[in-house]
Amino acid sequence: MxxxxxxxxxxxxxxxxxxxxxxxxxxxxxxxxxxxxxxxxxxxxxxxxxxxxxxxxxxxxxxxxxxxxxxxxxxxxxxxxxxxxxxxxxxxxxxxxxxxxxxxxxxxxxxxxxxxxxxxxxxxxxxxxxxxxxxxxxxxxxxxxxxxYQWLTLTLGLCSIVIGGLAGINMVHMRKIIAYSSIAHFGWMMLVMSSNIHLALIALIIYSLATVVIFSTLNNSSSSTIQNLTFSWAKYPALMALFPLILLSLGGLPPLSGFLPKWLIIQELTKQGLILVIFIAAISALLSLFFYIRVVYTITAITAPNFFGYAPSKFFRSNFKTSSLSIPSVMALMLLPLLPALWAFFSL
Structure with missing residues (x-):
């Protein structure tokens, strides 16, 4: 174009x-x-x-x-x-x-x-x-x-978290995995949207950061399936070393940035006494974390990177596309210590 x-x-x-x-x-x-x-x-x-x-x-x-x-x-x-x-x-x-x-x-x-x-x-x-x-x-x-309409947003949120977690388990195409991940993440935002819009905005920002980095990595490595990712180590080893961490951050694993919105949303729902909602959402989040871990296991343990036959200078070659991902990658992984500053900014 x-x-x-x-x-x-x-x-x-x-x-x-x-x-x-x-x-x-x-x-x-x-x-x-x-x-x-x-x-x-x-x-x-x-x-x-x-x-x-x-x-x-x-x-x-x-x-x-x-x-x-x-x-x-x-x-x-x-x-x-x-x-x-x-x-x-x-x-x-x-x-x-x-x-x-x-x-x-x-x-x-x-x-x-x-x-x-x-x-x-x-x-x-x-x-x-x-x-x-x-x-x-x-x-x-x-x-x-x-x-x-809290009852409606809670219903939509729980349906999205459960369906997003269940439907993404058997997917092998990365775009479909991220699509079901998006459905589950917006379910978390819907849970808290009616009671605390600031938390929903924080969740949206962190989700967007991680998703942009994931799509950019897939685009740079020309990988559309999990199997394609296993052959991308020789092209972009440094970028592919961060990719599993970005996936785990999107899954909400502490102490990465993706843990921040889920933690705050669970705290907010606890204050409202919605224990059953928290239980269903937390169990369903484990389903989403399962297919993230499946992707991480496949690209790190099934097919090891083959560095033989390449000059060391080619391992860590970079260009504008990969260099531009440095700041979003750091933000998608290490925002948890900045929680007080983020909360103060959105509470103004």
């Missing part, structure tokens, strides 16, 4: 997200979501492959359905309350319709089946955008409507 066109599409993505972030009007927020959808479609078909075209058509249909549901809920709310403002009084039935549309756009359970298939049909860079940036706008809108 030509750089001017690519820059225009990326600017459109930023415009759509910014419009949704800054809007207090349901119609403007809906327009921001639609701009995001239309801007990502050319990136999905830029590979000129049949799977990319199929994924773009599926994505268009799903996002159009979600947008229609959100617009319908907004109209019901305007009819019942007489205004289109997001922050003013809300009508219960209309908000339930809007939450359904936002859940469809976020790809959380039980309306999640489209997300892994679409990620599998696109390239790594587009998959990274779909798993991180494209979820921010509907996530912010969900934060606006979730506080009044």
């Amino acid at each position: 030509a750089p001017p066109l690519l820059s225009s599409l990326l600017l459109a993505l930023g415009l759509g997200t910014s419009l949704t972030f800054s809007s207090s009007h349901w119609l403007l927020a809906w327009m921001g979501l639609e701009i995001n959808t239309l801007a990502i479609l050319p990136l999905m078909v830029s590979t000129h492959q049949s799977r990319g075209t199929e994924a773009s058509v599926k994505y268009l249909l799903i996002q159009a359905t979600g947008a229609a549901i959100i617009l319908w809920g907004s109209m019901l709310n305007a009819q019942a309350t007489g205004h289109w403002n997001i922050i003013n009084e809300k009508e219960d039935m209309a908000m339930l319709v809007i939450i359904t549309g936002l859940a469809l756009k976020l790809g959380i359970a039980p309306v999640h089946a489209w997300f892994p298939e679409i990620l599998q049909g696109t390239n790594m860079t587009t998959s990274m955008i779909l798993a991180t940036w494209q979820k921010m706008a509907p996530f912010i809108l969900m934060c606006e409507v979730a506080p009044s």
Whole structure:
């Protein structure tokens, strides 16, 4: 794709997200979501492959359905309350319709089946955008409507954590593994969204950091399956040495950064006395950790790196792509000591 066109599409993505972030009007927020959808479609078909075209058509249909549901809920709310403002009084039935549309756009359970298939049909860079940036706008809108419907957010969160953990166990394609991981992580965010939005934002930031590093590593090493990763040691040994730690951080293993949001969310739910919810979420998180450990075991223990025949200078060669991952990798692994500073920043 030509750089001017690519820059225009990326600017459109930023415009759509910014419009949704800054809007207090349901119609403007809906327009921001639609701009995001239309801007990502050319990136999905830029590979000129049949799977990319199929994924773009599926994505268009799903996002159009979600947008229609959100617009319908907004109209019901305007009819019942007489205004289109997001922050003013809300009508219960209309908000339930809007939450359904936002859940469809976020790809959380039980309306999640489209997300892994679409990620599998696109390239790594587009998959990274779909798993991180494209979820921010509907996530912010969900934060606006979730506080009044805790029972619904808890139900959606638990369904997402359980389904994300169970469905990802037997996956061998990395994009599908990350897709089910995304479903489980957004389930954790949904658990705490109605009671503490700051914790949900911290979880979103740490998840996005780790996911960007994982997709970038897969893109640099040209690895789409677990088996492909076992042959990437000779190309990028330093980067592949950090890759298992990033996976374990995404799984929430202490003392890595991914442990931070799960720890804080469990503390918040404990204060509310939701012991059964904590138990189900913690057990389901072990399922997600299991398929992360399976990937780590496969790429580190099954096929050892073969360094013979290569000059030592080629082992640790770097370029702009690998060097640019240094700061995100450190942040995805070592943010736990900065917990007080993060909490103070988001509590301002």
